[in-house]
Amino acid sequence: xxxxxxxxxxxxxxxxxxxxxxxxxxxxxxxxxxxxxxxxxxxxxxxxxxxxxxxxxxxxxxxxxxxxxxxxxxxxxxxxxxxxxxxxxxxxxxxxxxxxxxxxxxxxxxxxxxxxxxxxxxx
Amino acid sequence: xxxxxxxxxxxxxxxxxxxxxxxxxxxxxxxxxxxxxxxxxxxxxxxxxxxxxxxxxxxxxxxxxxxxxxxxxxxxxxxxxxxxxxxxxxxxxxxxxxxxxxxxxxx
Numbered sequence: 653x654x655x656x657x658x659x660x661x662x663x664x665x666x667x668x669x670x671x672x673x674x675x676x677x678x679x680x681x682x683x684x685x686x687x688x689x690x691x692x693x694x695x696x697x698x699x700x701x702x703x704x705x706x707x708x709x710x711x712x713x714x715x716x717x718x719x720x721x722x723x724x725x726x727x728x729x730x731x732x733x734x735x736x737x738x739x740x741x742x743x744x745x746x747x748x749x750x751x752x753x754x755x756x757x758x759x760x761x762x763x764x765x766x767x768x769x770x771x772x773x774x775x
Numbered sequence: 776x777x778x779x780x781x782x783x784x785x786x787x788x789x790x791x792x793x794x795x796x797x798x799x800x801x802x803x804x805x806x807x808x809x810x811x812x813x814x815x816x817x818x819x820x821x822x823x824x825x826x827x828x829x830x831x832x833x834x835x836x837x838x839x840x841x842x843x844x845x846x847x848x849x850x851x852x853x854x855x856x857x858x859x860x861x862x863x864x865x866x867x868x869x870x871x872x873x874x875x876x877x878x879x880x881x882x
Contacts, residue, residue: 689871699819699862699873716870717776750818758824760866761809765818 654678656751656766664773670738674751674766681727681734682707685756688734690725693768694747704754705734741773777801777865781874787882794850796877798863803843807867810839810848813876814859822861823848853879 660672674688681688687706693699703715705725715723724737734751749769752762778801788794798808806826811819821830823839826846836851850857858881863874 698875699864701864701869701871701873714869718870752818754866758809758821758830759828760807761821761824761830762811762819762864763821763824763830765820768818 654753654764656753656764658749658751658766658769660769660771662770662772664741664771665775666742666773667740668773670736670741670745670749670771670773672736672749672751672769672771673733674735675731675733676753677732679753680729681705681732682711682729684708687754687760688725688727689752689754689762690736691750691752691762692745692747693750696744697747700747702736702738741771743773745771746773747771776870777804777868777872779863779865779872779874781861781863781877783877784875785878785880787880788853789882790853790855792853792882794853794857794879796848796861796863796879798841798846798848798874800844800846800865800867804865804867806842807865808839808841808846809864809866810837811862811864812857812859813862819862850879 655677657675687704689704690702722739751766753764780799808826810823813819827839860878
């Protein structure tokens with residue numbers, strides 16, 4: 653059974669860096685048939701896909717244009733986890749952040765999700 | 776980006792009702808569509824992938840259909856545990872956009 657356990661601070665000030673970690677159990681971050689995604693949800697934006705990392709012989713990243721200049725998603729094979737960094741946050745980045753797995757077994761849909769982390773950006 | 780438009784944004788229904796939610800993509804997505812159910816305070820849960828394939832463990836009262844740009848999620852007989860918000864998502868291309876959601880409420 654795949655489980656994703658998220659961790660990271662929930663309160664940031666504007667201009668700080670958001671850093672979240674998603675610890676993976678029951679699968680490998682370097683598996684060649686899955687991707688590891690970050691998604692956020694807010695009342696104003698709804699569900700917003702931020703990006704993903706995946707291995708196909710080597711590591712690849714893909715980011716949404718809306719955050720591309722500020723985001724980094726990194727796999728950590730030694731700890732079997734994936735991290736999200738979002739630089740220069742503003743109050744508009746306030747949201748619940750989720751990590752989620754997409755798998756070729758479900759043709760790319762998001763089949764396992766973390767529990768979500770509420771991140772509030774406020775001075 | 777591919778825009779996903781869901782309708783209705785909310786609906787009221789009774790237990791036992793047949794409920795239909797639609798999702799329209801701004802361009803063809805060749806069945807690369809998933810449906811999720813979300814309850815308050817919880818992460819979304821995958822119900823249907825590839826437009827019409829039911830995820831394991833999902834009750835058979837849920838079904839998905841459609842092709843091209845137009846897709847439908849149907850609940851054949853609404854149960855008390857089905858009151859939730861439902862989202863579609865395309866994974867034809869990045870960014871993997873979601874619909875805005877349909878909230879199913881008790882009449």
